[in-house]
Amino acid sequence: MEMILDISAIFILIVEVVLLYQLRAHRHELSAKVRSMVLFGIIVLPVLAVALGNYHVFVTTKESSACQSCHVMAPMANDMMFDSKSQTLAARHYQNGWIAEHECYSCHADYGFQGTMKAKLDGYRHLMRYVTETYHEPIRYRGEFNSMNCYSCHEGSRTFEAVDEHAPVVENLLGEDPTISCLNCHGRAHPEPSRRTPGSKDYKWLSNPKVDKVVNAEELKDYISNITASAE
Template sequence: MSAWSVWAMVAPEPPHGATLGGTLEVVALLCIGVAVLGLLLVEFVFKSSMARSTYRWTLLLGLFVLPGVALLGTTGHMFESMKAVEACQSCHVMDPFVADMHNSQSATLAARHYRSGAIPAKQCYACHTGYGIFGTVESKRDGFRHWLLYVTDTWKEPITYKGTYPNANCLACHATAPAFLRVDSHKALGKQLANDEMNCFTCHGLPHPPRPTRAPTRVTANP
């Protein structure tokens, strides 16, 4: 059996139906279409029969209001699309992490969550929401540093995480789960976990493969 067949059997089924990103994209395209068609009709068909004030308000709607709505829609679509795993993987330095998550034999937390279907979509974003629009200033700072290292090609292989991962990201889903609450040690260590005095990874293993096991992703020219 091929590796793809194994992955296909354990991979959670992606969600069906309309998505927010797709809806925003449709709204933006409709606004652009209505604005262009409306301006053409007003200028070349109805201009002579329209009151001057109506003509001005129509131009305002077509030149500024509808394009503004289209801009908001495309911006929203961009933010939504950036939550997808494919967006994270578009930086090739993330390839080892995405490959590990899809690996049916991996024991990392990312792979185990993926196999169980606990996070059916947007797996990267679900655990790394600090980069989101409402994330902390520290997360924005770190995100900018990561982007700067990438575009200037100055990162070091294998990449390493600087700082500590907040337990709040784990507890957001697990703190009220019956399986979590049944474990006595979770109750006993509740204060330490809430204050990040003890990390969830101490007992539950690494979320991603350790540095020595990651294949280099940097592309180098042949000598």
């Protein structure tokens, strides 16, 4: 999808340049051809480019690399991918390869079309807040985490069903007004705000970009497998 978007953007750029060049060459004419070029070169293509750019942003919000690209999200990404001692839910899911791709999006997006749109709009809002520097550290999640996102993946798994304590929790989650969150028993999803506050002892490490490319769970598992094979 990203390749298609990139090719489309390049195509629009080339067409725009050609049209503007033709408009310059025929700037003293008012023929139907020139009026058509004006319509496409100054109105249609710029609007299409803006729409394509926004759509590209919506698509890339599903990638964990999009989250990691903002400085304020580095603590979450570093804890999730690089702290082998971390017991946060994000780190345990990522480092054990429990989510194959779109690690951030998989947990933060509610299911269904409405949930998908809300997650992408939230990602777009976060980007705008970051670009305009209208955020404050430590950043905090606005709203409440939907535990049904967890249940949608764990439902029916043998390890989940084997825990007797999960039965009353699920019954509560499926009710009209849930009072229990998965975080109550399983801990925080990300490092607590005190560790992400500028000046704290962990802030420098957590906020330091570790790599310029996000390694997904499958690549991490392959890397570990190669190391294990070479050691045998």
